[in-house]
Amino acid sequence: MTLTLRNIAKTYPGGTRALLPTDLDIAEGEIVSLLGPSGCGKTTLLRIIAGLETADAGAEIRFKDDDITHQPVERRKVGMVFQSYALFPNMSVRGNIGYGLKMQGLPRAQIDARVDEVIALCRLEPYAGRAITALSGGQRQRVALARAFAPRPRLLLLDEPLSALDAALRGQLRDELAALLRQFGITAIFVTHDQDEAMAIADRVAVMSQGRVAQIGTPEALYRAPQTAFVARFVGNSMPLGGRIEGSQLHLPGGTLALTAPSDGKAAFVRAEDVRLAEHGPLTARVTAVTFLGTHYRIALSGATEDTLFCLHQGQSAPKPGETVRLAIAPQSILILSPEKAAA
Amino acid sequence: MRIGKALQLAVTLLAAAFLLVPTIQSVLAGVTVNYFQGIRSGLTLEWIAVVWELYASSIFLSLGIALACLCVTLVIGVPAAYALARSPGRLSRAVEEFISLPLAIPGLALALALLQLYGSYKGFRMSPAFILVGHVLYTLPFMVRSVQSVLAAIDLRTLEEGAATLGAGPVRRFFDVVVPNALPGILAGALTVVTLSIGEFNLTWMLHTPFLKTLPVGLADSYASMRLEIASAYTLIFFVMIVPLLLAMQWASARAQRMSQ
Ligand SMILES: Nc1ncnc2c1ncn2[C@@H]1O[C@H](COP(=O)(O)OP(=O)(O)OP(=O)(O)O)[C@@H](O)[C@H]1O
Ligand SMILES: [Mg+2]
Numbered sequence: 200m201t202l203t204l205r206n207i208a209k210t211y212p213g214g215t216r217a218l219l220p221t222d223l224d225i226a227e228g229e230i231v232s233l234l235g236p237s238g239c240g241k242t243t244l245l246r247i248i249a250g251l252e253t254a255d256a257g258a259e260i261r262f263k264d265d266d267i268t269h270q271p272v273e274r275r276k277v278g279m280v281f282q283s284y285a286l287f288p289n290m291s292v293r294g295n296i297g298y299g300l301k302m303q304g305l306p307r308a309q310i311d312a313r314v315d316e317v318i319a320l321c322r323l324e325p326y327a328g329r330a331i332t333a334l335s336g337g338q339r340q341r342v343a344l345a346r347a348f349a350p351r352p353r354l355l356l357l358d359e360p361l362s363a364l365d366a367a368l369r370g371q372l373r374d375e376l377a378a379l380l381r382q383f384g385i386t387a388i389f390v391t392h393d394q395d396e397a398m399a400i401a402d403r404v405a406v407m408s409q410g411r412v413a414q415i416g417t418p419e420a421l422y423r424a425p426q427t428a429f430v431a432r433f434v435g436n437s438m439p440l441g442g443r444i445e446g447s448q449l450h451l452p453g454g455t456l457a458l459t460a461p462s463d464g465k466a467a468f469v470r471a472e473d474v475r476l477a478e479h480g481p482l483t484a485r486v487t488a489v490t491f492l493g494t495h496y497r498i499a500l501s502g503a504t505e506d507t508l509f510c511l512h513q514g515q516s517a518p519k520p521g522e523t524v525r526l527a528i529a530p531q532s533i534l535i536l537s538p539e540k541a542a543a
Numbered sequence: 544m545r546i547g548k549a550l551q552l553a554v555t556l557l558a559a560a561f562l563l564v565p566t567i568q569s570v571l572a573g574v575t576v577n578y579f580q581g582i583r584s585g586l587t588l589e590w591i592a593v594v595w596e597l598y599a600s601s602i603f604l605s606l607g608i609a610l611a612c613l614c615v616t617l618v619i620g621v622p623a624a625y626a627l628a629r630s631p632g633r634l635s636r637a638v639e640e641f642i643s644l645p646l647a648i649p650g651l652a653l654a655l656a657l658l659q660l661y662g663s664y665k666g667f668r669m670s671p672a673f674i675l676v677g678h679v680l681y682t683l684p685f686m687v688r689s690v691q692s693v694l695a696a697i698d699l700r701t702l703e704e705g706a707a708t709l710g711a712g713p714v715r716r717f718f719d720v721v722v723p724n725a726l727p728g729i730l731a732g733a734l735t736v737v738t739l740s741i742g743e744f745n746l747t748w749m750l751h752t753p754f755l756k757t758l759p760v761g762l763a764d765s766y767a768s769m770r771l772e773i774a775s776a777y778t779l780i781f782f783v784m785i786v787p788l789l790l791a792m793q794w795a796s797a798r799a800q801r802m803s804q
Binding site: 249251271272273274275276277278279281283285286287288289298299302303346347350 | 697698701702704705706707708709710711712715719720723724726
């Protein structure tokens with residue numbers, strides 16, 4: 200493993216336990232995303248890896264064979280892209296990108312060559328001589344990435360690098376960032392609270408909840424086999440099928456569904472794309488709202504479960520609000536998980 | 544409405560005249576051959592030459608003290624402002640109040656305190672360094688506040704963290720990130736310090752010795768003991784030195800204020 204984290208915990212002076220003891224291993228060249236809701240400790244973990252925050256006693260951070268737990272930030276050789284970019288307003292684009300190389304004490308010619316190389320890689324040629332204040336948000340984001348990457352860090356850390364951009368630009372830059380990180384071939388850790396972003400960019404995603412890593416795996420694994428109710432809800436927006444499980448039967452207010460195996464004491468979840476309208480389906484529900492989304496309709500249904508159930512329906516037409524419909528859910532698309540604890 | 548405007552203009556002009564006429568008169572007196580005969584007696588630069596002969600040392604002393612004062616307030620004030628901006632809290636508020644104390648105390652009282660404290664150290668008491676200490680105490684809060692207000696407007700912490708991840712240690716961060724971004728505040732503070740130091744009278748009057756007269760002290764001396772034309776020529780020289788500084792100071796603080804918004 201390139202980066203090994205052991206027993207990383209953080210209690211802030213006020214007593215907030217931002218991070219509970221966490222272990223994480225990251226392989227060479229891997230891009231890992233820390234995904235989770237606001238306040239779950241993503242930034243804290245990233246800043247501890249960078250050396251901008253000290254972990255509670257007992258932590259261990261190793262980079263290959265090098266124990267960096269107590270190394271100060273400036274010696275860790277870790278590149279960081281900040282949420283607000285933190286570009287130096289007193290330096291030009293070139294000055295910003297070259298700063299890390301200057302700190303390494305490289306000769307002028309070598310700095311210039313590397314800066315040119317990175318500028319070309321990030322397609323920043325037209326802006327190289329500009330002041331930071333004369334750049335758009337998207338351009339600043341790329342300069343911040345170029346600046347962090349130029350000194351050849353052994354690890355690149357990104358804290359919500361796209362969150363300062365508007366939605367339309369974010370989608371475009373997400374793919375661009377994913378492509379650039381692959382091209383860099385660098386080990387990277389990427390914080391986000393947007394699951395699409397995590398899925399698009401990362402090789403593996405660590406879903407975090409309340410100061411701990413709830414599950415880590417490839418995007419497919421997290422989506423297909425979530426291990427906790429929290430992960431199921433957070434990745435792919437699974438909906439709880441609130442009802443009573445008896446053996447392999449799930450009794451809901453709108454009917455009874457078959458499960459693949461006896462699952463007493465468990466909780467059932469389903470995703471909107473797995474709920475189908477079916478003339479002879481086992482569930483009855485009333486349509487409360489229909490939203491046309493271009494490729495499909497999003498239908499809100501009541502009466503089938505305790506909460507509102509959503510169904511993504513692809514077809515030429517959809518039922519009208521107020522109509523009663525019948526639904527089917529295939530047993531293999533029902534996620535069976537341990538019930539959520541009170542606040543999870 | 545129109546009458547109101549006209550009235551406003553008249554009052555403004557009157558106020559300006561109220562301030563300007565004595566100034567112009569005094570300046571004119573400095574280049575008139577004989578003040579009591581008025582301009583008819585002719586114009587001359589003779590008085591200015593006399594002032595130069597008598598008080599050149601005061602001019603150089605004032606410039607020297609102002610520059611030394613600037614150096615000291617830069618060396619103490621900029622890091623102090625940085626420290627205050629980095630850790631806002633009750634302690635730093637207290638420190639800030641403490642530094643600003645000399646602003647609230649009359650110059651005379653400050654001078655008395657200095658005399659009581661250091662009066663018996665003859666060597667120090669007789670040296671320009673004694674006046675310098677007074678000037679530093681008096682001007683330091685202006686430097687600190689000016690730099691601090693510019694620093695408070697930028698996300699200093701994140702900028703420094705950015706520099707740190709790029710390999711910059713604390714000293715490099717201070718000189719590469721903090722100082723350049725505080726520059727408008729430093730410039731405004733520097734001009735204020737130099738202007739105040741050159742113009743300071745209250746405190747300096749108490750601290751000076753017959754051999755150490757600064758520009759304003761020399762001015763008072765010339766009013767008291769020379770002919771009116773010489774004193775007026777002195778005023779002229781004083782204006783020529785202080786007015787450009789005042790203008791530059793205004794320009795720099797306006798710029799710093801724009802930056803910190
Ligand atoms: N300097 C601090 N002092 C005290 N508590 C803090 C500090 N920084 C963060 N916290 C707390 O630690 C917890 C985790 O914060 P963190 O910034 O790591 O969350 P996050 O997952 O990055 O959230 P977001 O998505 O909103 O950025 C939060 O409850 C936060 O209030
Ligand atoms: Mg965060």
